[in-house]
Amino acid sequence: MNRMHSVSRIREVFMSFLLLGLTSFGGPIAHLGYFRTEFVERRRWLSEQAYADLVALCQFLPGPASSQVGFALGLMRAGPWGAATAWAAFTLPSAMVLVLFALGSAVLDGPVSQGIIHGLKVTAVAIVAHAVWGMARNLCPDRKRAGIALAAVIIVVLANGPLGQVAAIVIGALAGMALCQAHTEVQFHELLIPVSIRASRMAGVIFSALLVGLPLLVWVNPAESLQVMDAFYRAGALVFGGGHVVLPLLEAEVVESGWVGANEFLTGYGAAQAIPGPLFTFASYLGMTMTPLGGSLFGASLALVMIFLPGMLLLVAVLPHWNRFRCWGNARALMSGANAAVVGILGAALYQPVWTSAILGPEDFALALTGFLLLSLWKLPAWAVVIIMASGGILITM
Numbered sequence: 001m002n003r004m005h006s007v008s009r010i011r012e013v014f015m016s017f018l019l020l021g022l023t024s025f026g027g028p029i030a031h032l033g034y035f036r037t038e039f040v041e042r043r044r045w046l047s048e049q050a051y052a053d054l055v056a057l058c059q060f061l062p063g064p065a066s067s068q069v070g071f072a073l074g075l076m077r078a079g080p081w082g083a084a085t086a087w088a089a090f091t092l093p094s095a096m097v098l099v100l101f102a103l104g105s106a107v108l109d110g111p112v113s114q115g116i117i118h119g120l121k122v123t124a125v126a127i128v129a130h131a132v133w134g135m136a137r138n139l140c141p142d143r144k145r146a147g148i149a150l151a152a153v154i155i156v157v158l159a160n161g162p163l164g165q166v167a168a169i170v171i172g173a174l175a176g177m178a179l180c181q182a183h184t185e186v187q188f189h190e191l192l193i194p195v196s197i198r199a200s201r202m203a204g205v206i207f208s209a210l211l212v213g214l215p216l217l218v219w220v221n222p223a224e225s226l227q228v229m230d231a232f233y234r235a236g237a238l239v240f241g242g243g244h245v246v247l248p249l250l251e252a253e254v255v256e257s258g259w260v261g262a263n264e265f266l267t268g269y270g271a272a273q274a275i276p277g278p279l280f281t282f283a284s285y286l287g288m289t290m291t292p293l294g295g296s297l298f299g300a301s302l303a304l305v306m307i308f309l310p311g312m313l314l315l316v317a318v319l320p321h322w323n324r325f326r327c328w329g330n331a332r333a334l335m336s337g338a339n340a341a342v343v344g345i346l347g348a349a350l351y352q353p354v355w356t357s358a359i360l361g362p363e364d365f366a367l368a369l370t371g372f373l374l375l376s377l378w379k380l381p382a383w384a385v386v387i388i389m390a391s392g393g394i395l396i397t398m
Helices: 002-023 028-042 048-060 065-102 111-139 143-158 162-179 197-220 224-237 243-255 262-273 279-289 297-327 329-358 362-376 382-397
Strands: none
Touching: 002 028, 002 065, 002 382, 028 048, 028 065, 028 111, 028 329, 028 382, 048 065, 048 111, 048 162, 048 297, 048 329, 065 262, 065 279, 065 297, 111 143, 111 329, 111 362, 111 382, 143 162, 143 329, 162 329, 197 224, 197 297, 224 243, 224 279, 224 297, 243 262, 243 279, 262 279, 279 297, 362 382
8 A cells, every 4th residue: 555655656746747847947946936836835745934945955055956856845755766756757858858959850940839938938937926926925924034035136136146046045044043033933844854864974975976086087097988977977066056057067078178069059058948947958968969978868868867966966965954954943043034035036036037038028028927817816727827828929929
């Protein structure tokens, strides 16, 4: 019976994340909005507070924040197999499209395809706006926490990039310690994380061993497969702030080394921007086009796994300790301020890059407002809104 229940949960994780992998346009901030709509509002896998705590943690860690959140949600729902299933279902659709694109497929050509893509970019505006509105009501219900969220917006605007996001969360947490002690007596929503301390330590050791050991292995034996593993693992391990920030690291590894031409690199990046799912799947395109390993499916798969691996290892290493940290008395005040800062970060991202890349005229604004109302008032599921908005995008661009 337990085994049947486990299989049922893994199937549930696969279907929900596969749908998100096919429809989640707009980048990592939009993905967090999609996840909140699906798993906090609709499926109720965890509370608003627990979700915001998880997002705050993943914003701190190197790696793709939205993919780390998805991995953790799958882990909490169905254990290690659920985590692997969530990652695969969310990641592989965009990775497969980019592999086809690298092979010369015209999957993104034509006015209808471009209309669908534009409509789905506008969908991201509605999804993120809905997430900001809902999280603000729950996590910023008073003047103090609303002020922390506003300060986070200002910090992110003035210090653009991942440094601004990390600074906003740190300052928000410190402000929470000073201002939000009166709000700490709230119901605690534990993150049910099936990761033992032993597994946590093992993940930390593997992360460090690969980060130090792969360059040494390449120095001893410069085999192509080891070079690819080292380059993409280091890119994934040393990046803060998500997909866009990894681009200069990848360019240094694959363009400056002569593995991929500059024009091919930029073409692939443009394609990665136009499809759903995490931007880290750009690695699969690079793996198909670069000189090492002959541009094979093996190279694409190896690059894809290695760029995601360090972020997931770090997350597993930290999660059990994070849960214990959240149980401490003063930690609730700290997390109350950090969660308010997360709302501010999402609010700033709603304008740049989500709004600025999608809302190009009054028709786009009307379509985005329609999507927001369908989510907030009519309570339509996200997948239904995606279909409606994609159709609207075709009508706008025809």
